[in-house]
Amino acid sequence: MAPNNKRETAKKYIAENRKARHNYSIEDRIEAGIILKGSEVKSLRSGATNIGDSYAGANQGDGLWLYNAYIPEYKEANRENHETRRPRQLLLHKREIARLHQEVTRGGMTLVPLSMYFNDKGIAKVELGLAKGRKLHDKREAEKERDWNREKARLMKSRG
Template identity: 60%
Template sequence: MARAGNSLISHGRVAENRRARHDYSIEETIEAGLILVGTEVKSLRTGRANIADSYAGPKSGELYLYNAYIPDWTQAVKAFAHEPRQPRKLLVHRREARRLISAINKDGMTLVPLYLYFNDRGFAKVQLGLAKGRKAHDKRQAIKEREWNRDKARVLRDKG
């Protein structure tokens, strides 16, 4: 756990994928654990991870997080250092993993990480979104709806 004055993250968000909700239409969210080595956890606690270009996919019947960047921990001995972009196994129930893999294969959906965080018990978790990719016109429509709702709320607030 982090002490007062220490810059380590003991719980809360470490990394967020802001482009995911813009590029994809999120149908469902899933929480999954991560299998990490010690230097990865220590590096995550410094808060410098990046999941912007990452995705989750199947490998031999299990789910893995690909292309997530967890930088090297600077104080680690080179023998214990980890690869920054190595695939990391996701911890989900077997039935849920089968359901997600079938959704990826059959329905043309993808699993995108929305954010990476430490829960209250200090475990590293990733919030995944089962998503469909948006076309350019869908993105424009979503922007129009968001702006319309914002303008509508502004008018109602100013009147009342």
């Protein structure tokens, strides 16, 4: 069934890591599923999630994990509540996990979560970025280039 408008295909963002685009140059983006408990899903829907300090990494033979992502406790969950910063397993194909693990170990890359959202089916997803760290002078250069492109667009718009 084809979507009728943009709203049906829009992602409902839960959290974004804006710092990641500043601190890293993103080489590739990967969408991954995430294994959550029921109270975590309820808490995600209410908001206040933070992935600013989180990262993804491979564990010994059992896949990819998301570390240090903050999902607050769901108050109505009683004793069945979850830990706020527990490691959460990410769902990817074995080939993708192997490729990412190879890039991280040999290529000196890092897996950084860029955003967490619900897709159009209501399933929680994490967008991971295969990234390389930036030095301070690289950050300044990227900011200058971004400002110049913005100014150039303004000039072109004003000229018609």
